[in-house]
Amino acid sequence: MPGANSLALRLLAMALGMFGFGFLVLPPLYSVFCEITGLGGKTNQTAAVVAEAPDQGRSVKLEFVTAVNAYAPWEFHAGSDGMEITPGALYDTTFVAKNLANRSKIAQAVPSVAPQQAAKYFKKLECFCFTTQEFAAGEVKQMPVRFIVDSDLPAHIDTITLSYTFFDTERVSDASADLSHETAHERHSIH
């Protein structure tokens, strides 16, 4: 049987180990897990290389959803309402955003695909979400996306929703400077 002090030290080591597990191990583990499984509707974050292999005779409906995260000063929408696509074929579409702030701003778009099972078949070859986007004051930008939906897409999926959320890369505290007086006031009362 260990003495009191050595047992206490071992238990302390266990506690430190669990802190390391929570702080250092879990976050990367989580990302890898989501990447492998496509959970959370995460799609590829860098350009994929895929060859075209259209699955003629199959048609899937693609819908777009755009959102702007709280306090981010942008107007953001899809260039079209949606499209009919053939799995395995290459498509281009555009999204449009306008910087509403009176100074330059940097945005980061974060994509997500629903249903989640479709996420890993949705391959982006080019996307404005791969990098941050810089906007001059009041600038309007047309932003392209080029993608292929893999023809291995499970047969029961007939509709895919691609959503983008626009985030301000500045922290909430700095970004609130861009808000109008009223909204800033509102934000304060949330506290």
Next chain:
Amino acid sequence: MVSAVTDAHGHGKDRGQDHGHDHHGPAKGWRRWLYATNHKDIGTMYLVFSGLMFFIGGTMALVIRSELFTPGLQFVAPNVFNQMTTMHALIMVFGAVMPAFVGLANWMIPMMIGAPDMALPRMNNWSFWILPAAFSILMSTLFMPGGAPAGGWTMYPPLVLQTGDAFPFLIFSVHLMGLSSIMGAINVIVTIINMRTPEMSLLKMPMFVWTWLITAYLLIAVMPVLAGAVTMLLTDQFFGTSFFLAAGGGDPVMFQHIFWFFGHPEVYIMILPAFGVVSEIIPTFARKPLFGHDSMVYAASSIAFLSFIVWAHHMFTVGMPLTGQLFFMFATMLIAVPTGVKVFNWTATMWKGAMTFETPMLFSLAFLFLFTIGGFSGLMLAVVSSDIQYHDSYFVVAHFHYVLVPGSIFGIMAAVYYWLPKWTGHMYNEKLGQVHFWLSTIFVNVTFFPMHFLGLAGMPRRIPDYSTQFTDFNSIASIGAIGFGISQLLFVYIVVQCVRKRGSRASDTVWENPKGLEWTVPSPAPYHTFTQPPHVGAGAAFS
């Protein structure tokens, strides 16, 4: 093991000057408490602190219930309401329930295993005194610009990152609470492993000691994970990381996974010691040994193990593949099996027993019935398809209050009534104790039962205002809450009277032939007990 006992005794010598006091009685005045290393003094401080937090947290609950008495906004602004729900939960979980059990552990574990004190008395002092610091910091946020944290005790980002100046203080106080719990847990484990009287093998340990041993391991496993999670919140806010910020490639849902990896074991941290208390009390008043002692140990251990693989039942609605939902649903339901074993064993203990219904027994019986109701609503929540409707509704509020108030808190009250005569040497007022029991039991049901209906009817949790069809049940719940709150003043009165030695003298055994070493020492328990390891004789046999 004998050497370990002498080892711990050696600590006394290190204390130099204190040495003399240590063996003859407590120091005088404030020094006794500030420099306390005696397990009974520290246990008392934990219990008093917990009682104080119980009333502060309770006052916040009454602010919440007053606001919800009728629809519309009456007393507090929505932002204050949200501060109240958040602070109420943090104070009750970390300030009232957990310290109360640590206080009971300090008082009782050494006396139940025949040890002279806790193994690490210096650390024991620290783990207590960190708590008042942590809660002063937490409560000072009520007076800061932007107010106290208001994003819920679960601290989900990104909402929690909008907390005003209070944010870093919230994180720091959670760190301190975690530190205190971990130190307390290490102390409990080392005491139990190293300081048992030589004749007490592990399986001969009383159930309260067993459940605390398991709880302490849970604490060491999950409190650091909570510390990690809140540290990530801190760095996200101030040091430019993006653990939980989508814009920087992070994921807010990851916080929920990490939080509940802590959070579900945490709910068992709050209930396992209560299981232990009830397992001590029911045999005494049924006058039969605990049915299935060993199966109780295995049940508690499997509950502890399973509690690590069910966390996502708190997040069925975040979007999860079907296989994940099914896994977490079935794993959650599996916990009902060992829990059922425990309920069965308590019931079997009473079967054909010569039962009497003194206050500790009444609280234990109410625990048995009402905790089980909470277990059943938990099972309903575990069913994915129904949880999607119940989640974040008052049904969840009803569930966790049934397991926490008539569960954990009744367990604590039962323990206080059961051991108070041993601590003070005097009986509490039995008649008043029973009045306190009935008031508490009636009002707890008046408060929380209607919340089931509110939740099923669709009332969301954490809102200061509601639509008018919810009025009746809310008014009933508010009346119950006020009744419950006032009833607890009676509890304070009863305890204070007993501490002031107003009751009749308690005998050494206090109850009729109770089992356990704690009943072999005089009442009140002397400042130092078991300076020599006792025999686990016939009077203290655990079958």
